[in-house]
Amino acid sequence: MRASGEGFTHSTLFVIPHLPMALRAMGPFLSRLRERSMTLLPADQLCMQLPDKVTGLFLVGVGIAAAYGGSLQPPVPGQQIGPEVFPMVVGIGLAICGALIALGIGHRFEEEAEADLAAHSDQPAPPERRSKAAIGLKVLLPPALLLFYVVAVDRLGFVPTGAAMVLATALALGARPKLAIPLALVTPVGVHLVFYKLLRVPLPDGLLPMPW
Template identity: 30%
Template sequence: MRVNEAVIGALLIGLALAVFSITASFPRIPGQPYGPDLFPRVIAGMLALSGVLMIIRGVAIRPRHPLVTVADWARSPRAAGAIALTLGAIVAYILVSDTLGFVITATLMLAGMMLYLRVSVVTTAIAAVATALVVEYAFGSLMRIPLPRGLLVVFA
C-alpha cells in the first residue's frame, strides 16, 4: 500500500502538532530557561518541515504519483493473508505464551505459519517441534532467559 508523499506529509505535520500540544504541559526546571520540552519541540519542528517538503514534493513532482497505489500483496488474498497471519501470530504469542508456555506456543505458531505457506505436513511437524525444543534449550536452559513454562511447568 503506497500513498502519495503529500498524505505522508500531512500525517507528519499532524504528529508534530500533537507533540507540541503534549509538551505544553511539561514542567520547567526552576531557574532554567530550557526544560524537557525544548528538544522534542525542535524535532517536531523539523518533522513539520519535512512534512511540508513532502507535501510540496507530492504535489509538484512530475509525473505525479497517484494518491494510493495498491501493492502487489494487497491484490493477492493469499499474500495479504500471510501478512495478517504473521501479525496475528505475534499478537497471539504475546497473549497466550504465559499460559501455554513457550514450547507449546512456539510449536503452534511455527506450524501454523509453515502450513499456510504450504510446507508439507511432515516437514512442518519436524521443523516446528525441533526448532521450539532447540530454542527452549539454547535460550531457556543455556542462557537462562526466563521463557514462560506455562502448561509444561510439571517438567520444570
C-alpha cells in the same frame, strides 16, 4: 503509530470500491485525479504503499502533535530549558519534512535510487493474483503471532505457543505439512533448550514443562 498505519490501509481499501460512484457525480476534474492516483498505486503493487500526500500529511500531524505535547511538559523550576525543548524542535522539523513530502519535493531522488537498484538486482516480481487484502492480512501475520505470544505464553507455556507460531508462519509461506509439522515440533524445543538451559532466560513452562 501502528494503529494509524493500519487505519490508512483500511480506509483506502474501503474508499476504493466507492470511488467510481462518487466520480460520476463530481465530473472530469476528479477523474483526472483518479488517473493520477491509479498511476501512483498500480494494482499489482503490494499493500501498504501509500501516496506521498498521505504519508506527508500524516507526518505533519505527528510533528504538530509532538510539538504541542512537548510544550505541555512541566518546566524545571528555575530553568529556562527543560524537557519541552527537544520534542518541540523535532516536532516542528518533522512537520516541515512532512509538508515537503506531501508536496512531492525530493521524489526524483527516490525514482533514481529505485531505477538504480532495479538495474542491479533481479528480485523476481510476485506472480500473485491474490487480492491486495489477502496479502495485507498475510503480511500482518508475523506481528499478530507475536501479540498472540504475549497473550498466550504464560498460560500455554513457551513450547506450545512457539509451536503454534512456527506452524502458522511456515504454512503461510506455503510449506507442505510434511515440512511444517516437524519444524513446529523441533524448533521450539531447540530454542527452549538454548535459551532456558544455556542462557537461563525464564521462559514460562505453562502446560508443557521441559525435562531440563
